[in-house]
Amino acid sequence: MGASPSPRSAQVIDLETIRQRQHARKRLVRLAPELDGLEMVYQLNARPDTCYGMPILAWGLREDGEIVGLVPWMESLTPCQQLNNNEDGCFIGYRDPETEEIFDTPPEHKMLELSAAADYFDYEEASEVTLIQQLPDTLGTHALCMNQPQTPWQIKPVYGWCLYSDGSIEALLADDAQITMSPVLLGDACLYCGRSRHQMLYFFQRHIANRIMEEDPATLDALALMVLDDPSE
Template sequence: MGNVSSPRTARVIDLDTMRQRRQAQRRILRLAPELDGLEMLYHLASDPDTLYGMPLLAWGLRESGEVVGLVPWMETLTACHEMDSPDNGRFFGYRDPETEEIFHTPPEHKVYELEHAAAYFDYEETSAPTLIQQLPDTQGTHALCLASDGESWQLKQVFGWRLYNDGNMESLLVDEKRVEQTPIVAGDACLYAGHSRHATVYYFQRHIANQIKQQDPTTMEALAVMTTPSSSS
């Protein structure tokens, strides 16, 4: 008689552990500012034949080795290729305005820059949140800061961006009451992380921020819709 094979033991899959591993692979390890004017291209479902350009703020290296373009978008510094909203924008590619070349993967020189920088600045792992990098905001990005009651808001220019060892990226804003010297530079006590004081933060490009400052009717109407809490049914 042949040998009877023993039944295979069922594997227990820890879904929480799997999610944590996937999240760790997405963690940003290093940032490189975009200083040559490269843009992200996106389109809207309402106008699929038109491409819109937005200057890239930086490139990021993930723990998985993937390099992603980054732009301030809605409530966070967002990886360009993950933008997939029919209403707010769907990623199409990258563009060099000088040559008008359109490409769909990060440029090699930025990949090399990030890989070499990450190898050089090889920080020791710590459980406590640790500041890894700080970049200036070169785009004139503004933050619309909402209070927890959702009723009051203020518009503040973004001074810069911080990257922490857990991959979290935070905008850096100015507390005007604590400004002691000008110009403001990195490390000044008047700078604070946006979400440390504000319940919700939305990011806007400079021209949209100026429309808000000028009380443009169309912009203010859209802003009212954005900042009004949805009523539960």
């Protein structure tokens, strides 16, 4: 009689390793500024018949080859596709204000630009997180900076964004006491990563930041509700 086949050994599936690999494929590896005024289009549940436009700050290339538009939104520089909450904003597509065309995928010229740049700046893997790229902020983005829920907050302009080798992006703010030259430019010693000094950051477009600084009552009320509703507190 022939030998009976041996049972296959059980395979142990490391779910955490799988999650890490999936996350790595989604990490950003290169940024390109948006300089032609293209916008993200989104909707709110309160006004389902109305679409809103928000300027795109940059485009990002993920390790898996996907291209995403990026906007300063709430607490981070956020891929547009992640906006899927009708209360805060639900992503509809991209828009060219000049032609009023709305499209689902990033423009081809940005795909080519990012792919070529990623091939040229092909960084080697490092054991420690390293700085990959710095991008100036071209939208006048401001950050609401808070250290504790009950402490005074500050509104500070965002001068740029740092992309790191783990795919994270940090906002660059300025220490006013260390500014020695004007205008403030990337590389100046006065700049620091926002989360290195502030426990909480919320990002706003320039016109909203100006309303906050002018102490517009309606804007301050909305701001108070947003901070009080923050699930991280």
